[in-house]
Amino acid sequence: MTRAVAGTVGTIGTTRARYARDWLFTSFGLLSTLLGLVALGALLYDVVSDGAGRLSWQFMTSYTSRRAADAGIYAALVGSLFVIALTAAIAVPLGVAAAVHLEEYGGRGRLSRLIEINIANLAGVPSIIYGLLGLGLFVRAMGMGQSVLAGSSTLALLVLPVVILSTREALRAVPNSLREGSYALGATKWQTIWNQVLPAAFPGILTGLILSLSRAIGETAPLVTIGALTYVPFAPDSIWSPFTVLPIQVFAWVSRPQASFAENAAAGILVLIGLLLVMNATAIALRDRLQRHTR
Amino acid sequence: MTRRRVRRIVEFVIERVLFLSATGSILITAGIILVLLFETAAFLSEVPIAEFLFGTVWTPLFFDKHFGVLPLVTGTLLASGIAMLVALPAGLMTAIYLSEYAPSSVRRTVKPVLELLAGVPTVVYGYFALLFVTPLLQSVLPGLAGFNALSPGIVMGIMILPLVSSLSEDALRSVPNGLREGAYALGATRMEAALRVVLPAAFSGVSAACVLAVSRAIGETMIVAIAAGQQPRLTLDPRVPVETMTAYIVQVSLGDTPGGTIEYRTIFAVGMLLFISTFVLNLFSNWLRERFREEYA
Numbered sequence: 019m020t021r022a023v024a025g026t027v028g029t030i031g032t033t034r035a036r037y038a039r040d041w042l043f044t045s046f047g048l049l050s051t052l053l054g055l056v057a058l059g060a061l062l063y064d065v066v067s068d069g070a071g072r073l074s075w076q077f078m079t080s081y082t083s084r085r086a087a088d089a090g091i092y093a094a095l096v097g098s099l100f101v102i103a104l105t106a107a108i109a110v111p112l113g114v115a116a117a118v119h120l121e122e123y124g125g126r127g128r129l130s131r132l133i134e135i136n137i138a139n140l141a142g143v144p145s146i147i148y149g150l151l152g153l154g155l156f157v158r159a160m161g162m163g164q165s166v167l168a169g170s171s172t173l174a175l176l177v178l179p180v181v182i183l184s185t186r187e188a189l190r191a192v193p194n195s196l197r198e199g200s201y202a203l204g205a206t207k208w209q210t211i212w213n214q215v216l217p218a219a220f221p222g223i224l225t226g227l228i229l230s231l232s233r234a235i236g237e238t239a240p241l242v243t244i245g246a247l248t249y250v251p252f253a254p255d256s257i258w259s260p261f262t263v264l265p266i267q268v269f270a271w272v273s274r275p276q277a278s279f280a281e282n283a284a285a286g287i288l289v290l291i292g293l294l295l296v297m298n299a300t301a302i303a304l305r306d307r308l309q310r311h312t313r
Numbered sequence: 314m315t316r317r318r319v320r321r322i323v324e325f326v327i328e329r330v331l332f333l334s335a336t337g338s339i340l341i342t343a344g345i346i347l348v349l350l351f352e353t354a355a356f357l358s359e360v361p362i363a364e365f366l367f368g369t370v371w372t373p374l375f376f377d378k379h380f381g382v383l384p385l386v387t388g389t390l391l392a393s394g395i396a397m398l399v400a401l402p403a404g405l406m407t408a409i410y411l412s413e414y415a416p417s418s419v420r421r422t423v424k425p426v427l428e429l430l431a432g433v434p435t436v437v438y439g440y441f442a443l444l445f446v447t448p449l450l451q452s453v454l455p456g457l458a459g460f461n462a463l464s465p466g467i468v469m470g471i472m473i474l475p476l477v478s479s480l481s482e483d484a485l486r487s488v489p490n491g492l493r494e495g496a497y498a499l500g501a502t503r504m505e506a507a508l509r510v511v512l513p514a515a516f517s518g519v520s521a522a523c524v525l526a527v528s529r530a531i532g533e534t535m536i537v538a539i540a541a542g543q544q545p546r547l548t549l550d551p552r553v554p555v556e557t558m559t560a561y562i563v564q565v566s567l568g569d570t571p572g573g574t575i576e577y578r579t580i581f582a583v584g585m586l587l588f589i590s591t592f593v594l595n596l597f598s599n600w601l602r603e604r605f606r607e608e609y610a
Contacts, residue, residue, distance in 0.1 A: 040502040047410030050403040054427050057471045064445045112334050119331035137338050142595040144532025150584045154348035208327050236434025239534035243566045265436040287437050
């Protein structure tokens with residue numbers, strides 16, 4: 019640190035010049051901060067102004083079509099909800115179990131350390147690589163085809179590291195006195211976890227789960243890679259059905275040159291953003307409610 | 314007595330099940346590596362590795378096939394480079410402003426709003442790049458093609474900005490106030506304290522954030538797939554259509570390419586290259602954070 023401070027001694031320039039530079043620097047910092055905010059505003063304005071006119075009950079309840087004006091988002095909306103529900107059913111038990119092991123049982127052994135490094139690294143793998151894994155493993159090797167099940171399995175692997183990390187965070191926030199009190203009353207380790215730790219950590223775990231699932235709902239690349247279809251004029255009715263999801267439908271419409279399809283894409287984005295808002299608002303509401311109950 | 318024994322068995326079984334779930338995460342990594350290795354090995358048995366890595370023409374989907382990956386690599390570097398030109402300066406300045414200058418009420422509102430940018434689905438950014446930013450840029454740069462590297466690069470930079478600003482701000486704020494106060498006591502302006510004392514002290518966290526940002530840009534898919542075009546070409550001109558590694562994988566996946574063909578295997582070979590690059594960058598980011606971590610009492 020001494021070296022860095024000593025550097026200031028060498029600064030040349032009058033006091034006034036130094037304060038002018040400071041002022042310039044501050045304005046530049048303020049401008050940079052505004053850049054992000056302005057970009058977010060421009061993005062929302064652009065999507066709303068392009069898509070709001072197209073949003074209607076007919077749009078929500080129609081299947082896609084080769085004619086832009088008849089096309090709707092129904093198949094993609096049902097597909098997204100179906101895929102995300104199945105993703106949750108796969109990723110949540112696995113992720114929570116893994117987090118409980120790492121946080122409550124995890125020794126300081128070499129294996130636990132390896133698992134931890136591995137999970138941190140998995141969280142940084144690009145999502146399209148998970149798509150290649152899903153294509154090679156679920157679609158081809160396990161013969162699931164381009165089905166809802168293959169899509170959900172792929173997304174489950176993608177969100178698993180995030181689920182584990184956020185659940186561990188929530189478990190860590192449970193005070194140790196709660197565990198010790200339970201042991202003192204003669205409870206076993208699992209009884210303590212099941213009856214005390216998990217209920218106390220539940221609001222935190224739930225928030226983390228909803229936030230990781232809302233990330234999965236916006237994912238496009240891995241599902242395109244496993245071969246999810248871009249033109250699906252029917253809603254999926256079983257885990258073996260072919261499917262499409264909201265972001266893929268948006269991608270398909272954006273890729274067409276006609277302006278009328280761009281309007282559809284913008285309206286589709288509004289539906290997607292609406293869904294994300296509903297999920298996030300639910301997460302916040304549930305957390306507040308449950309926290310009041312447990313305290 | 315027997316109840317206690319049952320209890321003990323249940324405890325043991327539960328612990329094993331939890332343990333298996335935890336080791337499952339290692340299987341994911343193993344799965345990724347095995348799938349990529351398997352198909353890449355099959356690919357390299359047909360195409361010499363030197364031709365793949367150093368060839369300058371990429372046309373696996375044409376009748377006259379060439380498998381030189383360099384055009385995809387330059388496309389990726391070009392788009393990511395532009396993204397970094399936006400994300401690193403703006404992200405760092407935002408972090409410094411929020412941590413060193415802004416009142417805490419401003420920081421508390423601005424930070425979550427910026428993090429909303431990170432939660433926007435990437436396909437939305439693709440739409441924004443293609444239908445808002447590109448036309449806007451075309452009115453300034455008449456030579457700009459409808460598909461180009463510039464517009465998705467800039468938008469990708471905006472997407473990554475909150476990652477840089479958020480992680481850097483955390484690093485800057487963990488620098489103890491005593492250092493700042495020492496600099497002020499010596500007569501430093503806030504800029505001098507920020508740039509010469511706080512920033513060097515937070516070097517490990519800030520540099521780790523920047524490396525992570527590069528890794529994120531290289532792996533980003535939908536923005537470039539939508540707005541950069543799908544023409545692999547060996548150029549560093551940001552005004553013409555290019556194709557990145559990720560966009561190529563999407564392009565092949567959209568077509569109906571049967572498994573086992575050489576076209577199908579190219580996406581795994583390209584994926585392997587992508588996986589290795591991001592993996593190395595992530596490790597490097599971790600190393601920076603650990604190696605140069607300063608402990609302040």
